[in-house]
Amino acid sequence: MLSRLFSEVLPDVQRLAADWVEDNENEDCKNKDGDHENLDEDDLDEPLEGSSRAESEMACDDDEDDEAEEEECDENSGDKPKKRGPKKRKMTAARVERSKVRRMKANARERTRMHDLNSALENLRKVVPCYSKTQKLSKIETLRLAKNYIMALGEILRNGKRPDVVAYVQMLCKGLSQPTTNLVAGCLQLNTRNFLTEPCSDGARFHVPSSPFSAHPYSYRCSRISSPHYQPGSGALNVRGQSYGAGYEAAYPPGGTSPDYSSPDYEAPHSPPVCLNGAGLPGRQQQAPSETDRNYHYSMHYSGLTTSRPSHSIPFGPSGARSGGSHSENIPPFHDVHLHHDRAAPVRVPEDQRGGMAAGRGLDGGAKSLNV
DNA sequence: TAGGCCATCTGGTCCT
């Protein structure tokens, strides 16, 4: 069974990975070109604060332009023994100028390099759980989550069976900061709702796709509070207690109406605080998600074992209902296991309603209720 | 105001 799975999946995965690498290379080239355009016209002309420091350090210039006279600045200036090694050349105005130009070029290259690095990091953000354009994971959290994600997928492949949701969440959140842990767990929680409401052929309440490559083993999406109506603690996921979103089925009857996910004004809600260890559960009783909380953009990209391109993905709405449209982002192949949405700019939530969410740009604020 | 995150500058090191 497992070997069959591998033989069917691996060729697809390898091809998708190759495509992804190719896409990223193209994208990086584009970025690089763009940066260079900007740099040539803007960055190189802008005054450099640090250049004055560099100049002052090269200080033994006495306005002599004749390079033939270049000598050590302080040579034989006193009784000090001669220094070994290459002679320090006197910094003429011409050399200072050349040095400045070199430094500016180096700065531009460094900027470009960092931009490339950031764009690669952005690509990485897109393939780890909880991707969001507007509320990005920090660099370090992205790397940690990516590492955990790889470990988790590897574990799934090794075991060849459905992973336990608790173990999966714990593995994903290992070493992550509290707010990021909440965010990731919140993403998983919301999709747990999907599993709860999706009919399973075997009659089980909790449905996990049979292959980690056909869909995310525990599909996720980002969520965050965007509405003051948000009630912290609502629908909290208590992994230890195996209580996955109580009341969701009541709140989301199969066949319920789907919100307008295609609206450009769509805002996904924040991740509610989640407790994975049973301790520090939000004090309030679990409630059905608010109206705003229901306005999630569900679209799961299924590539399927035989689907060759992610563009053939089938978006699913809540309760398994289809919702039209596909993402136009430049999504790498592994996005077929991701849920995407755009989150709008941070929205201020009244202090008494925040309840431990990751707010604002950074994820460093917020709840301390989740320990994995 | 402190702390986290980030972009940028800079000098050092290694390699071609």
Place this chain on the structure above:
DNA sequence: AGGACCAGATGGCCTA
């Protein structure tokens, strides 16, 4: 000599 890479320093922005 010049480019790539790295790490430290610095300052800005944002949030609690």
